[in-house]
Amino acid sequence: MKMDLGNWQAAGNAPDSHGAAPASGPAPGRALAIEARGLVKRFDGFTAVDGVDLSVPEGAIYGVLGPNGAGKTTTLRMLLGIIDPDAGVRRILGAERPHDVAHAIGYLPEERGLYPAMKAHEAIAFVGALRGLPRAEGQRRGRRLLEEHGLGYAADRQIRQMSKGMAQQVQILACLVHEPRLVIFDEPFSGLDALNQGKLEKMMRGLAERGTTVIFSTHVIAHAERLCDQIAIIAGGKVPFAGPVDLARDRIRPQVRLETRAAEGPWRTALPAAARHDRKLDGSSFFYFPLPDSGIEPLLRALIQGEAGILSLSIERAGLHDAFVAIAGEAAARALEANPQEEQGR
Template sequence: MIGDTPAPASTPEPPYAVEGHGLVKTFGSFRAVDGIDIAVPAGTIYGILGPNGAGKTTLLRTLLGIVDPDEGHRLLLGAARPLRMAREVGYLPEERGLYPSMKAFEAIAFMGALRGLPLHVGRERAKAMLDGHGMGAAIDKPIRQLSKGMAQTVQLFGTIVHEPRLIVLDEPFSGLDAINQEKLEALIRDQARRGVTILFSTHVIAHAERLCERIAIVAQGRIRFEGTPGAARDRLRARVRLRTRAGDGAWRQVLPADTVQDDGIWHFALPDAGIEPLLRALIDGQAGIESLSIERPGLHDAFVAIAGAAAAKAMQEQGEEAEEA
């Protein structure tokens, strides 16, 4: 991604770190990106969520200038030529790759040097990063001697060692165990607190739900939803679970039309008027409320409603395959 001379450091921060308008990218007859509009606010953690094959990687590469769109245009940190801003960006591709004989701290410094960071500065920062994250023993070890999780952490450090304004991560959690996933989430939050914009793709809904301020749900090359995770969840009504001592009575007439009973529990969507009128009717009708809970929909539920059950199933299967790997 090294291109022309980067813009001066005094360049004002644009309101959007990344913008794409009417983006289309085809490979033969396949439209990997099919008319996408996207705007990533500066300083946010933004997730692109969708199954493998949805177009996430092609979209990221198009936004970064690695590939050019067939239609549309993009802005990266305010620049119409994305490669001009290469030294302001840290990019971790889905395909990982490090020189196996290179020592861990040298690999990090080398990746920083590709973004214009002086090699001696990169080495100092690399040692501090490794030591600060409990990997001091790995500083002088060659990559081939590191575990998969540690090697991926080294590559991530190499992505951010030059202190970029924008960090782009393509499926960063893939192949990491639970402990290393938590460490990566903590690192992403730490970078965001510094004001860095984080843009990452994932097929694991839980990561997006925990981390992201805004998300784009992508399926078949198109954005099906863009906004906050809360706004996605708000597309679905909350569900009510009700257990009563009485099995029948006049009070049953006040239950919503969509009510179903399963193992002695009544299930229905939260009425538009809220729960209070229903509660009064149940009490007055002597239903004998044993338990009542209101369950707000999760991002997974919203994803199924927005992208479809097939896309949700594909995401789940891909997640299970990644865990087994």
């Protein structure tokens, strides 16, 4: 018999999915790299961002998750000072004016763009110079970064001679050449193949381990689930949830997966009425249902005393996709899934 109870005690006490969104904030002892309160932005009478609150701890990997058009890019641009909010306040790396700390920030915009005639190491140095890095030092660091990330052979290749995916990798490195304290990526995985997406995830983890704060927007839940300490879910310009990924997942009651030898017996009354029942080809019975409010012990006792013949029993926490549906709603989830497939480098 296989039995995996996981962290059922904590999961069993998860808040109801209709509870209020938890307030986000830094872990004890961690300062905030980004703090925004009540950000609002309107374009020609349309409210693109409507009262967004964000708190991003220093050294965190923080995901801004939502479908295209949800307000992710507008929110990031307000944080960076590219556009000003119509209402609300923001503090970036302790400064109320983002431009005062621009030298300490790296930014990958959603619309990629490097000068096509520039060589790779020159393009990296150019972006570094915009953040105050001397040109010669930028070129030296650019060659080093390209070498470290397997692109040393392309250091003297013009951007126009590169595939879209390779050019994007160069632009990502350009965001890092001045060794920023905060890096903001807008849809960084778009245009990268699976191999380079994995390399980018590894790079993000390395940055956080060195104390750099990483914030990125995405419509791909898997990236956020693998990478993030905390997330903000944006739908329709609002943030119905901002906080630790585990708290988002705990908005949905854990699910019990049970396989028994017996199909019937007095123990069946201990299962919730909503338990889904499937009969397997080998004659065993499979049940799937939410963890009861009473926890797992009463159920275990009923199964054992009723001679159900437990073959396997596990308790599974909800994934981030299910949490997104519960928090943002079915319409937002459908919009998230309707995004076009990520483009691959040519």
